[in-house]
Amino acid sequence: MRCHIRGAVLDGWGGSSCCNHHPLLSHGSERRTWKCSCYLAHQDGMRRRDHIRSIQFNTERKVVCYFTKVKDHSSQLCQDNQTDFPRKRERAAAQSSGEWIDIPQLSNVKLYSCVFHFIHAEYVFSCRVLRSVHHRAKLSATSYLKFGEITLSAMPRPGRNTYSDQKPPYSYISLTAMAIQSCPEKMLPLSEIYKFIMDRFPYYRENTQRWQNSLRHNLSFNDCFIKIPRRPDQPGKGSFWALHPSCGDMFENGSFLRRRKRFKVMMMMAAQEHLAQSKLSDAAHYLQQQAKLRLSALAATSTHLPQVSSSNVGVSQPSTFKHPFTIENIIAREYKVPGSQSMSAGYPLHNQLTAAWPHMYNTMVDSVSPISMSGDYGAFGMPLKSMCHEGQTLPAIPVPIKPTPTPVTLPGGPTPHIPAFLSNSYRSLSPMSPQAATTPRETHTNPTVQSVVVH
DNA sequence: ATCTAAATCAATT
DNA sequence: AATTGATTTAGAT
Numbered sequence: 345m346r347c348h349i350r351g352a353v354l355d356g357w358g359g360s361s362c363c364n365h366h367p368l369l370s371h372g373s374e375r376r377t378w379k380c381s382c383y384l385a386h387q388d389g390m391r392r393r394d395h396i397r398s399i400q401f402n403t404e405r406k407v408v409c410y411f412t413k414v415k416d417h418s419s420q421l422c423q424d425n426q427t428d429f430p431r432k433r434e435r436a437a438a439q440s441s442g443e444w445i446d447i448p449q450l451s452n453v454k455l456y457s458c459v460f461h462f463i464h465a466e467y468v469f470s471c472r473v474l475r476s477v478h479h480r481a482k483l484s485a486t487s488y489l490k491f492g493e494i495t496l497s498a499m500p501r502p503g504r505n506t507y508s509d510q511k512p513p514y515s516y517i518s519l520t521a522m523a524i525q526s527c528p529e530k531m532l533p534l535s536e537i538y539k540f541i542m543d544r545f546p547y548y549r550e551n552t553q554r555w556q557n558s559l560r561h562n563l564s565f566n567d568c569f570i571k572i573p574r575r576p577d578q579p580g581k582g583s584f585w586a587l588h589p590s591c592g593d594m595f596e597n598g599s600f601l602r603r604r605k606r607f608k609v610m611m612m613m614a615a616q617e618h619l620a621q622s623k624l625s626d627a628a629h630y631l632q633q634q635a636k637l638r639l640s641a642l643a644a645t646s647t648h649l650p651q652v653s654s655s656n657v658g659v660s661q662p663s664t665f666k667h668p669f670t671i672e673n674i675i676a677r678e679y680k681v682p683g684s685q686s687m688s689a690g691y692p693l694h695n696q697l698t699a700a701w702p703h704m705y706n707t708m709v710d711s712v713s714p715i716s717m718s719g720d721y722g723a724f725g726m727p728l729k730s731m732c733h734e735g736q737t738l739p740a741i742p743v744p745i746k747p748t749p750t751p752v753t754l755p756g757g758p759t760p761h762i763p764a765f766l767s768n769s770y771r772s773l774s775p776m777s778p779q780a781a782t783t784p785r786e787t788h789t790n791p792t793v794q795s796v797v798v799h
Numbered sequence: 800a801t802c803t804a805a806a807t808c809a810a811t812t
Numbered sequence: 813a814a815t816t817g818a819t820t821t822a823g824a825t
Contacts, residue, residue: 515805534813558806564815565805571814582813602804602823 509546516555516562518600519545520569524587531572531586534560568594568607 514522523540524532532540538556541548548555563569568591572584591607 517805554807557808560814561807561816562805597824599823604804604824606804 511547512545514600515602516559517566517568517603518595520559520562520585521587521594524585529584531584533580533582533584534563535582537585566607567591567609 512519519541520537523537524530526540527536537559538552541559542552563571563585568588570586570588572586574580574583588607588609594603594607597604
């Protein structure tokens with residue numbers, strides 16, 4: 345969260361941020377943490393850290409501060425002559441009655457950064473930091489200057505769904521994933537993603553140009569999002585955006601702000617996908633044939649099509665499973681104890697995978713809206729960047745390339761033959777076409793797709 | 800304190 | 813609308 349600085353007279357306010365404001369983390373303790381550091385703009389134009397001389401609070405609530413000494417990399421201002429300075433020092437500031445509370449006692453240390461922990465979450469407080477003045481590489485211990493007054497609004501305890509007009513504790517990635525997951529098709533055009541976010545989070549009804557640019561950057565930059573072109577019967581602006589079927593539960597660590605690892609598609613895989621792309625017409629034809637076969641098989645045996653076939657693919661799923669971004673789960677997570685793995689641990693990759701492409705399955709029995717299977721569309725792929733050259737369209741029917749890293753034993757006999765380029769996607773379809781025949785070994789031996797998490 | 804994911808700004812297509 | 817690069821900010825440990 346950004347803070348507003350009133351009366352800042354110098355450059356180089358190092359910023360203040362609120363972390364641990366995620367409802368998961370703040371629930372229970374209601375502690376909020378703010379980081380603070382200060383900088384000084386020097387005459388040479390370099391920005392160097394100056395140290396904090398004093399901190400004052402004006403708040404009605406109790407404040408606890410952790411002061412952390414930070415080594416300054418850009419100058420020699422921080423010497424290690426403060427040997428007795430503890431790693432962390434906790435000071436409690438008494439609750440005030442509108443007076444500024446001074447937390448000095450910093451005269452013997454050079455404090456470059458501090459972290460404030462606030463016991464109470466729901467209040468507005470003011471904080472001002474006094475720093476020592478730096479004169480031409482000399483630190484003055486006696487001259488102080490108020491360089492800025494910060495007014496921070498602690499994030500209120502979030503409402504269940506709205507977060508009022510405060511910035512919700514979700515990254516653009518999680519917001520986007522939330523939007524995509526919210527619709528039955530599991531894919532949305534950009535404008536609908538905007539709309540979803542703005543509808544639910546008033547914070548994003550302002551500064552639209554800024555955050556929407558950031559969001560677009562996220563869509564392009566992160567491999568967890570894939571672009572799906574519109575079919576001719578889907579007029580409209582822009583492509584659809586969907587989640588990469590292999591991205592799994594990106595927020596298994598319980599944080600919607602920052603994933604543990606970034607989801608990236610490997611180069612090798614990209615190349616193989618590119619290869620697959622060259623066989624698109626073959627793939628499309630094959631899929632079409634398979635779909636027809638399944639259709640007839642289904643017509644003979646069933647009155648309704650299972651929404652997803654993941655339960656047939658080796659991982660049994662409770663029928664009550666909800667995706668992490670269903671409203672129910674978001675709410676559930678918000679009030680869950682940090683560290684709880686109950687939901688994410690059981691998160692089914694298969695389910696998300698297949699659930700991500702319900703249109704693929706639906707269209708197989710929906711002759712009213714037949715899939716366009718022309719050569720213009722084909723196996724979707726990964727680095728669409730590398731697959732989609734000037735104007736080349738992308739598949740309306742993405743083929744999940746790697747449903748799971750876990751080898752799957754199919755029920756009901758030997759693995760039917762399937763072209764290598766479809767060996768992966770086949771697995772999620774094959775239970776519906778048991779009549780197909782022989783067994784290739786690609787299923788296990790050809791790691792066609794390696795979706796990885798990289799630094 | 801460090802690592803690096805995420806955000807931001809912005810040029811370009 | 814989308815891609816990409818450069819840079820800054822900040823979450824998590």
